[in-house]
Amino acid sequence: MGKEKTQSPKSMALLKRCLGYFLPYKFRILLAIVSMAIVAACSGAAAYLVKPAFDDIFGNRNAQALVVIPLAYVVVFLLKGIFRYLQNYEMRMCGLKVLETLRNELHGKMMHLPVGFFEEQQVGNLMSRITMDVAMIRNSLPSIVMLIRQGLEMLGLIAVAFYQQPFLASIALIGFPVAVYPIIYFGKKLRKIGRKNQSKLADINIILQEIFSGIRVVKAFANEDRETQHFAEENNRLVRIAQKEVIFSELSSPVMDLVGAVGTAFVMWYGGTQVISGGTTPGAFFSFLVAVGLMYAPVKKLNSANMDIQRALAGAERVFDILDSPNYTVEKEGDKELTEDFRALDMQGVTLYYPGSDVPALKDITLRVNAGEKVALVGPSGAGKTTLVNLIPRFYTPAKGQIFFNGDAVEEYTLSSLRKSIGIVSQDTFLFNADVRMNIAYGQDEIDDARIATCVEMAYASDFIQSLPEGYDTVLGERGAKISGGQKQRLTIARALYKNPSLLILDEATSALDTQAERKVQAALENLMENRTSIVIAHRLSTILNADKIVVMDKGQIIAQGPHAELLESCELYARLYRIQFEDALNHSATPTSHAHSEEERA
Structure with a gap:
């Protein structure tokens, strides 16, 4: 019981959150509700017409009734069809508009989340939330409207039943709580399964996105069969979850049918004795029987609508987890537009921690870059070079220290103007x-x-x-x-x-290229850096020997900075990196010559 009490408000809050997106379409919803009321009235009228049909046409053999009642049936069902179409059309259109709004809102929220959010999430999972989870929410209001429509239909039919046979109607209604119980019980089960189903669908999306993006790697390792087996296993888990959903969704219908059949059988037995004894007319009894029979159909549709609502709530949990969670906040920015060219960059005592880590990725970084300078960042892999330059366009926010751009803290600028002034390759x-x-x-x-x-x-x-x-x-x-x-x-x-841009950041822009391609790209980079302030992360020291300032980093700290010649004398790490690279280069260039000399000696 305690568990139900804690879950119920959450469900109602989610439902209200979903329904809030339908408010802009109040007129369409009102039109759908009016149409729904007319459909409900038509269902009651159809049940009521059974009595005069039996009594006046077949009992009294009334020729006028033979014309009027069939015509009335046609009119009733024509009106019911027109307004049911109108109701369904308006609800579907509202659902599509809400689907569009939610997808735009979720996509917009994601686009303005920090870079760190995307590093922690899997692309396939995010895609699943925007496509499949949002699509499920669109059914929330139509399903609620379906609940209301079926409720109104039931009220109309109950009124007809009580008008024709009050005692029998009271007996028939006794079975309704029993018929409604499966809706409540199986609805809870389906909500839980729905969450698992959406999560597993997201897993499938993740696998597909990774495999198709990395298809060259898969084929290079001849791993097609293993990946196929992996996908088949995940797909089988999805099917098993779906099988449970089928079991619970289909079990409720036979239970409700059985309850309805027992109630109808009793009504037929009791009503039949009343007709035989002359206590009621056959027309009144069959009118009542039709009303009761039609009454159970809306109850079964309530079950279907409830299942759609539970699925919508399962999707809503995943969507609003991003839209409403305090853990996912959009990037903060100032209101100052950066319109002038780059003058200076100052980092003062900057320290950065990655989420979940107690070890700083950057520690007490102090660095100044002046306009027109070419500043190079060097150091072993994992030293923090890329992390440092990612602080400048505010991809990350430091835990301590400040960064100044043209004399103002970077937080004071709008993100758009700051990032447009920076070029990154x-x-x-x-x-x-x-x-x-x-x-x-x-x-x-x-x-x-x-x-x-x-x-x-x-x-x-x-x-x-x-x-x-x-x-x-x-x-x-x-x-x-x-x-x-x-x-x-x-x-x-x-x-x-x-x-x-007035400030350029080059992050190992030639590291993945062969020698011939690197020469062309390096020449292009020289054109790019001309008359621009440049911060260069280089894996080949030969490309940055003429830098105005070389910053040596290790383990997230700046251990030395200065021109090349000075660092060779004062920084052991830089001297070692330089020696390793240039000895390798000398060895490679000397190999053909040595080989030629040995051939001459043999000759």
């Missing part, structure tokens, strides 16, 4: 499934073909774009799957050039 190139032109001008208000062409020339991308089947109109595929890694990188450089 990383090793993880991302292109959209759109044409070349749209990818280069992504995020900009207008597309200037002449400006795009200039940016493409500076990024050394013109030749390969012209060789594409449709040139600038070529759709690049998901994540730019139709072009090579070096080509993708040059397009992202062209995109950064088109954005024309």
Whole structure:
């Protein structure tokens, strides 16, 4: 009992939350309710017409009744059909509008959540919430309206039954609480199963998204059969959950049928004795019997509507978990627009923790970058270089310390103006499934073909774009799957050039490329960095030897900073990194020569 009391308010709160989205369509809902009342009245009228049909036509052989009553039947069912259609149409239209609103609202909320949210979530799960979970909520109001309609129909039929046979109607109603009990019992079971079903559907989405995105890896490891088996196992778990849903949803109907049959059998026996003894007319009895029979049909539909509501609530729990949860708050921003070019960046005592970690990812970072400087970040993998630059566009919020951009705290700026002033080119190139032109001008208000062409020339991308089947109109595929890694990188450089930021961040932009591709990309990067302040994360020290300042990081801390020559003398870690890289380079370049000398000696 205690458990039911705690769950009930939650269900009502969820239901009210769902119904709130239907309020903008009050007129349509009112029209549906009026139509519903007319449908209910028509059901009662149809049951009532049985009495005059039997008594006047078959009993009294009234010729006028033979014309009027059949015509009345046609009119009643014509009206019932018209208004049932109107009611269902309006409810479905409201449901579709709510579906659109909810999806937009959920998508909008997700788009403004911090980057950390997406690092903790799985893409397939988020997709499932926007598509399947939201779709279930649209049925909440139509199902409630169905409950009301069936209730009104029952009231109309009960009125007819009591008008014809008060005593028999009282007896028939005794079985109704028994028939309603399965609705309550199985509804609770279906709500619980519905949550599991939605969660498992999200798991299926996650698997599909990962496998299709990583299909090259799957095939490279010849792992198709194992992935197929994995999917089959998860799919089987989904089917088993669905089987339980079928069991509980279908069990309620036979129970209600049995209760209805017992009640109807008793009514037929008792009513039959009344007709035989002359206590009532056959018409009155059959009118009552039809009303009682029609009365049980709405009860069964109540069960169906309740199941839809329980599924809607299961979906609502997952949707509103994101929309309403205090754990998922949108990124906070200031109201100041950043309109001037970059002058200076100051980090003062910045410390950052990743969620769930007690070890700081960055600790007491103090760094200044002045306009026009080229600042390089170097250090071993995991030193915190990428994490540091991600603080500048506010992808993360530090736990301690402050970051100043042009003398003002970054929190004072609007996120849009701050991020539009920063250009980022990383090793993880991302292109959209759109044409070349749209990818280069992504995020900009207008597309200037002449400006795009200039940016493409500076990024050394013109030749390969012209060789594409449709040139600038070529759709690049998901994540730019139709072009090579070096080509993708040059397009992202062209995109950064088109954005024309005053501060540029390069995050190991050439680390994933071969030597030939790297040369082209490096040349494009030089054009990009010209006359811009640049913060460069480099895996090859040869590319940053001429930097104005080199910042050496290790274990989330800055351990040294200065020009190359100074760091070689003062920083052991930098000297070791430099020695390792350049010794490797010397060994590689010396190998062919050594081989040639040995051949000469043999000769």
